[in-house]
Amino acid sequence: MTTHVQNLIDGQWTGDPQTERHNPARPEEIVVVSPRSDAGTVDAALTAAQRAQRGWAALPAPARGAILMDAAELLRARQSEVARDLVREEGKTLAEAMGEVRRASDVLRYFGSQGWRLGGEVLPSSMPATSVHTRSEPVGVAALITPWNFPIAIPAWKAAPALISGNAVVLKPAELTPLSATHLAAALVDAGLPAGVLNVVHGKGSVVGDALARDPRVGALSFTGSTAVGLGLHDVLSSRRARVQLEMGGKNGYLILDDADVAAAARTVAASGFSLTGQACTATSRVYVTPRVRDAFIEALAKEAERFVPGDGLAETTGMGAVVSEQQLAVDVDAVRRAREQGATVVTGGRTPDGSFFAPTVLADVAHDSDVARKEVFGPVVAVLGVADYDEGLARINDSEYGLTAGICTTDLRAAHDFAARAQVGVVKVNRPTTGLDLNVPFGGVKDSSSNTFREQGPTAVDFYTWSKTVYLGHE
Numbered sequence: 001m002t003t004h005v006q007n008l009i010d011g012q013w014t015g016d017p018q019t020e021r022h023n024p025a026r027p028e029e030i031v032v033v034s035p036r037s038d039a040g041t042v043d044a045a046l047t048a049a050q051r052a053q054r055g056w057a058a059l060p061a062p063a064r065g066a067i068l069m070d071a072a073e074l075l076r077a078r079q080s081e082v083a084r085d086l087v088r089e090e091g092k093t094l095a096e097a098m099g100e101v102r103r104a105s106d107v108l109r110y111f112g113s114q115g116w117r118l119g120g121e122v123l124p125s126s127m128p129a130t131s132v133h134t135r136s137e138p139v140g141v142a143a144l145i146t147p148w149n150f151p152i153a154i155p156a157w158k159a160a161p162a163l164i165s166g167n168a169v170v171l172k173p174a175e176l177t178p179l180s181a182t183h184l185a186a187a188l189v190d191a192g193l194p195a196g197v198l199n200v201v202h203g204k205g206s207v208v209g210d211a212l213a214r215d216p217r218v219g220a221l222s223f224t225g226s227t228a229v230g231l232g233l234h235d236v237l238s239s240r241r242a243r244v245q246l247e248m249g250g251k252n253g254y255l256i257l258d259d260a261d262v263a264a265a266a267r268t269v270a271a272s273g274f275s276l277t278g279q280a281c282t283a284t285s286r287v288y289v290t291p292r293v294r295d296a297f298i299e300a301l302a303k304e305a306e307r308f309v310p311g312d313g314l315a316e317t318t319g320m321g322a323v324v325s326e327q328q329l330a331v332d333v334d335a336v337r338r339a340r341e342q343g344a345t346v347v348t349g350g351r352t353p354d355g356s357f358f359a360p361t362v363l364a365d366v367a368h369d370s371d372v373a374r375k376e377v378f379g380p381v382v383a384v385l386g387v388a389d390y391d392e393g394l395a396r397i398n399d400s401e402y403g404l405t406a407g408i409c410t411t412d413l414r415a416a417h418d419f420a421a422r423a424q425v426g427v428v429k430v431n432r433p434t435t436g437l438d439l440n441v442p443f444g445g446v447k448d449s450s451s452n453t454f455r456e457q458g459p460t461a462v463d464f465y466t467w468s469k470t471v472y473l474g475h476e
């Protein structure tokens, strides 16, 4: 079945669906057709957002929250249908998609409930008969530019804190996944979100995203995607001193120490590297192993990899979904070819014999300065590298232009604590997969992984979408 989706402008679904998106697991199936919008549509969306924002901000925060919580319930009721569309559109497994839709629903509920708690601080004044408090004011109109890999959860975790704190939103979803974003918007519209408060504009990043970034009506832009695009947006937004939040690429490292439980470490790294077809910004892609456990770990990881049987995400036997696109598949294939040329051994994996899927791949004998050890692949490719000890392992983890997540498998408390303190990343995992964070904890990175100013998710996510005003009240 092919779904035709439209833009959402001022409460109306408009625009001619033109761009076809095929199912990555079944290329003959057209899943969705979406509009190829231009700068004029962006202008209309921003006009509607600006007009609607005042009334939305004037609504009591608990009333705004009630709409978000109603949308959460609707999404939960539609979970199976939305998850199946997500699989057909993006390629991940049904279990992963069900989890993601649940996450989007939970995010709406979590931020909806913050409608009862938003507020400022009361502070003592040095003046008599004077009280001081702070107010959190919405920035106004927030633009959200999102990637394909979590096509409903990321739009939800950006839109929910923006909306609850009184902003209007223009969302530009990834070209590859317009349908998942439409399901999120539909849940909010059906829950009673006033016209213009959320607008969705589909189309190319270089057209729609660029027009959003350059428009002075956008007070804050939150972006998740590649580092190259993110850094370009940073320059545009910063030049007019607008807020910009960037979550970008990663080259997440894991360190396995001699004292680790090898079987558990292999399970943890396989989950980190191969779930979501390796297409998670938090996926582990390089693993440093100390000498005593090296061989046993590689063998155990290769065995774990076999459990991630690639295939159509809707099939019950599938352990790992399709690669999102032909372009990404070419990147995965090329990364393994170059790794081989640079001396690596393919322990298991590579492209499947029929050519349409990419099997979980473990590379050994990888040189520290080779491309696969340093550059993001964004596929199910895990490079294993030898290190002499903990100190070298930590230094190697930190020797990267990226800094999103890092993990360590050890039973040594001292090493675990030291790693937590000294790993130059936004998220540290000890004996747990680098992928997967709760919605109530801050998420973000350092270095070229993130703008490293405001964190997403968790109780402080609204900070990006608000500014603090200090009010003195004299009362005599």
Ligand code: NAD
Binding pocket: 145, 146, 147, 148, 149, 150, 172, 173, 174, 175, 203, 204, 205, 206, 207, 208, 209, 210, 213, 224, 225, 226, 227, 229, 230, 232, 233, 247, 248, 249, 250, 280, 281, 376, 378, 404, 449
């Ligand atoms: P991408 O940068 O190509 O696209 C992301 C979004 O930006 C899309 O909506 C796209 O249309 C838009 N865009 C593209 N060019 C633009 C431009 N010139 N101006 C404005 N917007 C533009 O990234 P992608 O291929 O969709 O996603 C994969 C990348 O995202 C990977 O590098 C991955 O690491 C990163 N990612 C990071 C996180 C994180 O939280 N750090 C999460 C998911 C994905």
